[in-house]
Amino acid sequence: MDMIFHATTRSAALDTVVSIPAMGAAAVERTSAANLNESPILAGFRRWEALRDSISFGISDNDLKRVHRGMAEIVETMFATPATTTHEFAAQFMVVCSGDEIEYRRAARELHAHAQTLVGMASL
Numbered sequence: 001m002d003m004i005f006h007a008t009t010r011s012a013a014l015d016t017v018v019s020i021p022a023m024g025a026a027a028v029e030r031t032s033a034a035n036l037n038e039s040p041i042l043a044g045f046r047r048w049e050a051l052r053d054s055i056s057f058g059i060s061d062n063d064l065k066r067v068h069r070g071m072a073e074i075v076e077t078m079f080a081t082p083a084t085t086t087h088e089f090a091a092q093f094m095v096v097c098s099g100d101e102i103e104y105r106r107a108a109r110e111l112h113a114h115a116q117t118l119v120g121m122a123s124l
Contacts, residue, residue, distance in 0.1 A: 041081070044074045048075065051070050075096075078092055082114050
């Protein structure tokens with residue numbers, strides 16, 4: 001897959017959103033939301049999200065590169081099969097588009113083609 005990361009060094013990580021671990025009831029809710037019978041796409045999304053949330057200002061360059069490699073491998077697995085539910089499609093969308101930019105160009109093209117199929121458009 002065509003993986004592009006914009007924050008690959010500790011100095012670049014300063015633009016990364018810092019995540020504070022969930023505490024209390026929110027943590028219990030999040031943990032119980034993970035279903036042991038969930039699809040490979042949704043399970044992959046949870047692993048991808050956990051890796052993303054592990055990025056902090058104090059992360060070393062090597063650890064940041066390792067996290068990004070792990071995230072990229074998860075994305076490849078998540079896109080090995082097309083989404084069959086809206087939850088799976090949303091999970092794929094979340095890893096492709098982090099809000100401000102598209103992180104995985106090839107996966108974005110695959111997701112766009114799948115979306116076109118779902119709405120009855122011919123892929124261009």
